[in-house]
Amino acid sequence: MSAFSPKTMASLLRADALNVSRDPMLMIGIVMSMLPVPLIVVFGPLAETAASETFGITGMARLLGALAVLMPGAMLGWVTGFMLLDDRDEAVLMVLETTPIGRNGIIAYRLVVTIVLTVIVSVSIGFFVLPALLWTTPFLMAIIAAGHAVLSALFLLAFAANKVEGLALTKLINLALLAPLAALFAPPWRYLAAIVPAFWIGEMTGISPTALSPLPATVISLATTVLFVMFLLRCLDRRAD
Template identity: 30%
Template sequence: MELFRTMLLSELRNILRERMTVLMLFMPLAMGVVIRVLIEREIVEGDVLGVLAVVCALLAGFMYGALAGFSLLDDRDDQVLLSIGISPYPLWAYVWFKVGFSFLLAIGAGVALIALSGAVPMGTGDMVLVSIASAAQVPIVAFLVNAFATNKVEGFVTMKATGFLLLFPIGGYFFLDAKEWLFAIAPGHWAAKAVQRS
């Protein structure tokens, strides 16, 4: 239990020590407030509102996946992964702890984003389920960022490139027939469809 608490505090310090990761931490919540203002002022309505609802469902999972990816990149730069590799604690457990931590943050932020935005009229249980489906993007984005980047600059470019994964669920929003299965390869597809059907 002491090891878990130490790792949790270390991960929080790691996230809060840089402005970019702090911005990534709070970006989905800020987006929720912006979307709420756009809806209340009736700037957004109709199909655009539907697309914004899908974006609300997808954004937290993607952003927190990138956050986990940057956290792992930090550890690689600081030689933390090398140090853990020679310790009795398994490296895979450390990596999955970081990804799992971001996964849980993504669920909480997803619920907050959907609730704050007001773009999707659904109950709390449905918000949690959609947020869990969206959080499935966390490991994929985190590992993609780390597979193709060796430092934070490359990580940022890779994160931007993995943004194409968000295009599939948004594209699938416009289809309700068999064509929607062409877009099902993206991890956020099911979260987007759950929002569309609500």
């Protein structure tokens, strides 16, 4: 039995939707993924004017829009990570090892669903808050955001022993949300943040005249994401639980 068969997928999706609806913390996480949109609509023009008049920086609204595109990846990845931590705390993952789906099957299913949801939500946000950019750019940003979601979920599962530790590690994960802001710095200093895949979303806003174009930025971000995923999966395989 595969976790991706239509019948199994339908059952798993119903169960996950029910679990999320019963957990206020996870529901808040999902709502938070959409929160930046109205804030950017209201305060984006003000931030653009303030940055231009005070620091001579143009494109601040685009950079804030890019952060809004990234936010669903951070929050949905966090929700997925906590669901997997909860399953491990309740020994659900251990029980699944004895089923045809297996532990790896449920993890793969959750990650794929997270990727799909992140792309859908992030693309929708991108089209709304970044209308000045070429339509392909929000889509490429959403792909990077989906990679960020996978990394967030796997990081929690690989390094947190339980949900309490997961909350502590969430603060570390949230630092990655600041990486796109490095686009405000001149090269080569901003590339110190390039090891973080989310950094390349900031490059794609074109806020700097020396910024890399969207497609190469996406390729580099995905390559870095794959390397981190391989590292995290290796760490996860070494866990005894």
